[in-house]
Amino acid sequence: MKRLILPLTLLFGIAGLLAVGLALGDHDDDDDDGGRSKSSPAAALADPGYALYTNECGGCHLAYPPALLPAASWEAMMGGLSDHFGDNAELDADTAATIRDFLARNAAAPGAGKHAERTWRATRGLEPPLRITATDYFRGKHHEIPAKMISDNPEVRSFSQCAACHQGAERGDFDDDRVRIPGYGRWDD
Amino acid sequence: MNIRVTRAIALALLLGAGTAGAGVVDELLADYQSAGAGPFDPKAGAALWLQEHPSPEGPRACSTCHTADPAAEGRHATTGKPIAPLAPSARPERLSDRKEIEKWLARNCKWTLGRECSAQEKGDLLAFLRTQ
Numbered sequence: 505m506k507r508l509i510l511p512l513t514l515l516f517g518i519a520g521l522l523a524v525g526l527a528l529g530d531h532d533d534d535d536d537d538g539g540r541s542k543s544s545p546a547a548a549l550a551d552p553g554y555a556l557y558t559n560e561c562g563g564c565h566l567a568y569p570p571a572l573l574p575a576a577s578w579e580a581m582m583g584g585l586s587d588h589f590g591d592n593a594e595l596d597a598d599t600a601a602t603i604r605d606f607l608a609r610n611a612a613a614p615g616a617g618k619h620a621e622r623t624w625r626a627t628r629g630l631e632p633p634l635r636i637t638a639t640d641y642f643r644g645k646h647h648e649i650p651a652k653m654i655s656d657n658p659e660v661r662s663f664s665q666c667a668a669c670h671q672g673a674e675r676g677d678f679d680d681d682r683v684r685i686p687g688y689g690r691w692d693d
Numbered sequence: 694m695n696i697r698v699t700r701a702i703a704l705a706l707l708l709g710a711g712t713a714g715a716g717v718v719d720e721l722l723a724d725y726q727s728a729g730a731g732p733f734d735p736k737a738g739a740a741l742w743l744q745e746h747p748s749p750e751g752p753r754a755c756s757t758c759h760t761a762d763p764a765a766e767g768r769h770a771t772t773g774k775p776i777a778p779l780a781p782s783a784r785p786e787r788l789s790d791r792k793e794i795e796k797w798l799a800r801n802c803k804w805t806l807g808r809e810c811s812a813q814e815k816g817d818l819l820a821f822l823r824t825q
Contacts, residue, residue, distance in 0.1 A: 565772040590750070591771060592803040596796070661773060 545569055545617060545676020553606025558674075560599060564591065566667050568636060569676040570610040571620035576632035578607035619678060637663045649691070659686035717791045718823050722816050730812035738821025741814060746806050753805045755818075763825040780825035788823055 548554060548570055558567040570578065582604045585593045595603065610616075612623035619641075626641035633639050637646075646663060654660050659668060666673035669685045683691040722733055743761060745752035758776060759767040764783040767776035781787045788794060798818070802810035810818070 564769050565774055586803075589771070592800040594796075594800055596792075664772070 545571060545619075547616075548606075548610040549675065551606055551610060553602050553609070556599065557603050557606050560595060560603060561593075562674075564593070566665070567674055568666070569619075569673070570607045571612050571617060571676065572623055572636045572642075573612055573639075574624055574627050574632060575608045575611035575613070577627070577634060578611055579604070580632050581634060582607065617676075619676070635664075649685075653685050653688050657685075657687060717794065718788050718819050721791065721794065721819060725812035725816040728812045730816050733813075733816035733820040735817070735821040735824050738817035738819070741818055742821060748807065755801070755805060757805070763822055779822055781823065782825060788819070794819070 557570075561567050573581075581588070582600060585595060585600070612620045612627070614621055614624055616624075622641045623639055626639050626644075627633060636642055642663075654663055661668075666678075669683050669691070670678050671684060672679075672682060680691065685691055722731070725731060725733070742755045742759075742763070745754045747753075753770075758770050759765075759779055762780075764778050764780035766778055768774070769776060778784050779787055781789075798810060798815050802808065802814075
């Protein structure tokens with residue numbers, strides 16, 4: 505087994521570098537939000553743990569960009585997967601450990617991009633929220649949107665369905681200019 | 694062993710890990726059998742698929758999310774996210790990864806029945822689903 509370690513490390517190392525290069529290159533092409541920092545979503549997409557994260561967590565719901573909650577929230581989430589908002593989402597220990605590390609590396613933090621930084625600031629010193637929609641940052645951004653467009657809109661149903669209106673949500677793209685509310689179109693605030 | 698050969702074998706094992714092939718269901722059924730269950734009945738599995746179990750949020754069955762037809766696309770009861778068909782006839786890669794099968798049986802039996810499924814129930818379900 506020992507003889508395998510070096511070649512395998514090299515293999516994954518090269519694959520990882522390629523993935524980083526591709527993700528960053530792709531990100532630059534469609535980034536037209538005026539140059540504001542979005543380093544955190546890009547870093548999360550290029551992270552070696554991202555594929556496992558989207559595969560496991562994205563099986564049931566949008567693979568929420570980890571920058572939308574602080575590390576303490578993700579830690580609490582990963583500690584309670586047997587009752588995950590009423591669903592059983594248990595993972596085997598190895599998978600859970602990889603995802604936990606991925607979330608910790610890419611969580612909301614100062615200097616990690618606009619949403620990450622503001623989420624971190626809004627939750628600092630508080631009991632870690634388990635819902636992205638429970639942060640003051642999220643509420644401040646969405647409080648003007650009427651129920652008819654969200655909970656009473658069969659194509660949206662809840663604020664948890666980020667991608668219903670933010671079509672680039674999974675990539676961490678929450679730019680106001682690209683919001684399209686099903687049945688209503690653009691959002692002008 | 695030649696290091697290049699070793700590396701090739703390791704890579705093949707890694708790539709092959711996700712698609713273990715048609716024998717996976719037979720392996721699992723053999724395991725359930727050695728745990729004392731069996732024989733397995735596709736009809737019992739079909740009945741279990743539709744059987745409703747009470748919960749505080751209303752009755753739950755496999756078909757709540759997967760629909761009555763395993764070859765149809767389902768929808769997650771809470772999030773509404775589409776669930777690709779479970780039937781191998783509609784999606785050949787289904788029932789080919791032991792780890793995936795065990796993970797989802799464990800999770801979804803707990804959600805649906807409020808407990809883990811017995812070896813007999815899991816065997817019946819797999820015997821049913823493989824024919825779909």
